Amino acid sequence: QKEVEQDPGPLSVPEGAIVSLNCTYSNSAFQYFMWYRQYSRKGPELLMYTYSSGNKEDGRFTAQVDKSSKYISLFIRDSQPSDSATYLCAVVNTNAGKSTFGDGTTLTVKP
């Protein structure tokens, strides 16, 4: 079993839609949860970072963590064509020095 499973996509939505991207993880020892955005032929860019259950909002982006279900989500409101990218979830267990990426979900937002 993979340590992190990410909804594979690809996902195609019209401009203005609400997008939900999701990952589940298997080990409750993971403490930190990140979402990275990667444009084609570029390096990943850290979008959201959280370490507790609940919601964290930054502009049009909301990261949600449910530690009891081992489930993390990224919501994008009012999606824009510029949001078209691959989104990677990542989890970190600092005690074990372990970090794992999901496989990524490719999102296309159509004008």
Add this chain to the structure above:
Amino acid sequence: DTEVTQTPKHLVMGMTNKKSLKCEQHMGHRAMYWYKQKAKKPPELMFVYSYEKLSINESVPSRFSPECPNSSLLNLHLHALQPEDSALYLCASSQGSTREKLFFGSGTQLSVL
């Protein structure tokens, strides 16, 4: 300055060549990393440097040789690579070495012929 700068952006090399990838950051981060990323796959960790010392080598073949000349610079020396080593090579840095909040460079797209 929140940038990680990687050079070159593209590299084509033969299997007998020796080349180097370079990475630089000026954020005062104490950990630097090399990742390898194949198309449609997530980044895979290769090496971790913490306070300029190699702390993690993820069983990477010896044809890849990392070097950290100082706290701002990271190199990856390449020698006798195979075509299957063709990939995007990403450098990243972070404040600590526990890999939260990674700052990535744009990568070097490497093709081995």
